[in-house]
Amino acid sequence: MDIAVGSGNPVKRRAVELACPDARVAAVAVDSGVSEQPVGHDETLTGAITRAERVFETGDYRFGVGIEGGVASFSTDTEAVASDGDLYLVMWAAATDGTRVGRGAGPSFLLPDRIAERIHDGEELGPVMDDVLGTEDIATNEGAAGVFTGGQVTRTDALQSAVTAALAPFNCDLY
Numbered sequence: 001m002d003i004a005v006g007s008g009n010p011v012k013r014r015a016v017e018l019a020c021p022d023a024r025v026a027a028v029a030v031d032s033g034v035s036e037q038p039v040g041h042d043e044t045l046t047g048a049i050t051r052a053e054r055v056f057e058t059g060d061y062r063f064g065v066g067i068e069g070g071v072a073s074f075s076t077d078t079e080a081v082a083s084d085g086d087l088y089l090v091m092w093a094a095a096t097d098g099t100r101v102g103r104g105a106g107p108s109f110l111l112p113d114r115i116a117e118r119i120h121d122g123e124e125l126g127p128v129m130d131d132v133l134g135t136e137d138i139a140t141n142e143g144a145a146g147v148f149t150g151g152q153v154t155r156t157d158a159l160q161s162a163v164t165a166a167l168a169p170f171n172c173d174l175y
Contacts, residue, residue, distance in 0.1 A: 001020070001022065001023045001024070001062045001063075002023065002024050002026065002059075002060065002061045002062055003016060003020055003023045003024070003025050003026070003061055003062060003063045003064075003065060004025070004026045004027075004028050004055040004056065004058060004059060004061045004063075004064050004065065005025060005026070005027050005028070005055065005064075005065045005066075005067065006028060006029070006030040006032075006051030006052060006054055006055030006064065006065065006066045006067075007027060007028075007029060007030075007051065007066075007067060008027055008028075008029040009027075009139065009140055010027070010140055011139070011140055011141070011143065011155050011156050011159065012027070012067045012159060013025055013027040014156050015067065015156050015159035015160040015162075015163050016065050016067075016160075016163055018156065018160045019160050019163040019164045019167065020163075020167070023062075026059070026061070028055050028058050028059070030050075030051055030054040030055050030058070030066075031050075031051075031054065032047035032048075032050055032051050032066070032068055033046070033047065033050040033054075034046055034047035034050070034068070036124055037070070037071065037119070037123075037124040037125060038068055038069070038070030038071070039070060039071055039072065040070070040072050040073075041070075041072045041090060041092070043070060044068050044069070044070030044072065044090055044091070044092045045068070045092040045094070045103060046068075047066070047068035047070070047092075048066040048067055048068040048092040048093055048094040048103070048166075049066060049094040049096075049101055049103070050066065051064075051065075051066025051067065051068065051094070052064045052065055052066030052094040052095055052096045052101065052166075053066070053094075053096055053101075054066075056096050056097075056098055062097065063095050063096065063097055063167070063170070064095070064096050064098075065093060065094070065095050065163060065166065065167075066093065066094045066095075067091065067092070067093045067159055067162065067163065068091070068092050068093075069089065069090070069091045069125070069139075069159075070089075070090050070091070070092070071087050071088065071089060071090065071111065071116075071119050071125060072087070072088055072090045072108075073086060073087060073088070074086070074088065074108075086110060086111075086116075087110075087111045087116040087119060087120070088108040088109060088110055088111060089108065089109045089111060089125065089144050089145065089148075090105065090106075090108045091105065091106035091107075091108075091158055091159055091162050092104070092105050092106070092162060093105075093106070093159065093162035093163045093165065093166040094166050095163070095166040095167045095170065097170065100169065100170075102165075102166045102167055102168060102169040102170060103165075103166055104161075104162050104163065104164065104165020104166035104167070104168065105162055105165065106158040106159055106160075106161045106162035106165075107145070107153065107158050107161065109144065109145055109148045109149075111125075111144075114132070115128055115129070115132060125144060126138060126139040126144075129144050129147065133147065139155070141155075142154050142155060143155020143156075143158070145157070145158040
């Protein structure tokens, strides 16, 4: 089975490989159609769906998978995301067979206040994490998830769970 993931990021490709160990996974960079730092569940999920649909159209694949990380609040007040309130790292995945779209979320991690403040001021999470930690391109390594959990849950692990959830409607007759 051939699957394409809509990203050139090796962490995202590895997450799909782990979720689908019997598949051949191609990484094809496609545009998410959302901002570089998606804010809110809707924008983050939209980015994942757009990536899945766009990558599916690039070849002869059984599934197209899109993965998008963002920041969001769990408040119903959308203004809280843009101003104050708790902010979380969130991740969404989508999978499509060209007809249906499955959606799944990975774990969410509360951002430390000093990081959340910088995100509220308009910065992107990856570069903020690199600045705070003195690292380079943490998004292609352990990710913020790995840092926040002391390596117990890496970015790959977190994204794998989102991909597995997005593929559930294709793997279970209950849907």
